[in-house]
Amino acid sequence: MRNLPRNLNQKKTTDDCYTPSLVYEAVADWVANEYNIDRSVFVRPFYPGGDYEKFDYTNKIVVDNPPFSILSQIIRFYVQKNIKFFMFAPTLTLCRYGDYCTVLPIGVSIIYDNGAVVNTSFATNLEPFEIRARTSPSLFETVKKANEENRRSIKKQLPKYVYPLELVTPANIYPYARYGIDFVIPRSESVRVLALDEQRQSKKGIFGGGWLVSEQIKAERIKAERIKAEQIKAERIKAERKEAERKEAKFWQLSEREKAIIASLGN
Numbered sequence: 468m469r470n471l472p473r474n475l476n477q478k479k480t481t482d483d484c485y486t487p488s489l490v491y492e493a494v495a496d497w498v499a500n501e502y503n504i505d506r507s508v509f510v511r512p513f514y515p516g517g518d519y520e521k522f523d524y525t526n527k528i529v530v531d532n533p534p535f536s537i538l539s540q541i542i543r544f545y546v547q548k549n550i551k552f553f554m555f556a557p558t559l560t561l562c563r564y565g566d567y568c569t570v571l572p573i574g575v576s577i578i579y580d581n582g583a584v585v586n587t588s589f590a591t592n593l594e595p596f597e598i599r600a601r602t603s604p605s606l607f608e609t610v611k612k613a614n615e616e617n618r619r620s621i622k623k624q625l626p627k628y629v630y631p632l633e634l635v636t637p638a639n640i641y642p643y644a645r646y647g648i649d650f651v652i653p654r655s656e657s658v659r660v661l662a663l664d665e666q667r668q669s670k671k672g673i674f675g676g677g678w679l680v681s682e683q684i685k686a687e688r689i690k691a692e693r694i695k696a697e698q699i700k701a702e703r704i705k706a707e708r709k710e711a712e713r714k715e716a717k718f719w720q721l722s723e724r725e726k727a728i729i730a731s732l733g734n
Contacts, residue, residue: 485581486531486577486580487577487578489616489617489620491532492613494589494609494610494613495509496609497605498593509527509528509529510527510528510529510530510531511529511531512529512531513531513533527551528552528553528593529550529552529554530554531554531555532579533554535556535585538557538560538590539564542554542567542568543567545592546567546568552590553591554590555577555588556570556587556590557585557586557588558573558574558588559586561588561590564590565600567592568590568596569590569591569593569596569598570588570591571588571590571602573589573603573610574586574587574588574607575587575588575614578614578621628673630673630677632689633679633680633682634679635652635657635677635678635680635684635688636675637675646694646695647698648695650687650688650691652680652684656680656681657679657681659678660679
């Protein structure tokens, strides 16, 4: 829940990467334990239509996921106003925030509630200013575990559908590139659909949409699927062969003399 009510009819912004509750709760608990802070002082001022500059921060600490596009501006504002914060931040641009606060690079690709997947770390002024950056294995493990739990939850919620070969989705064909298969869908032989008629009767749909394709494109897809299956089989055979070779390989041991040399290298 946000700390201020929000209009549910408000349009989400391009920065609107709402943090999954599982991830936020894990991060908030970590912050509370790491810095010995009561969670009752945490606030979340970022929501559509809100104004973080006018938010009442009296005796509060910001623990939230801000709009990444103006994160530098937000951090400078908080530092100038002496407002304490611990915020989500994109890993790839983390360096720029280290001039104003401490950054904690952990690099977990979080799946946000708007579908965005962002390699995420954190920025905070709860650390001594002398510390520009530090890694935190405990924070990494906390966020990684919560993110994986959230991922499993999302996966369980998605229904599993099987479609006829005449219905093509990006998820069906993106593996073709990996296996060196050229597959083309001409506009003249395809039409975009959001659901099959049978699905509409059950008020279901195709996640992200798909294309109905001609019989000719269907035939090309059958060929592509055959090639993909052969490639997968070849990869499996190759992996099994490598494993067999590894097991059969002669493993040479170190002598006591060599072990003594290695032991002396640290001295």
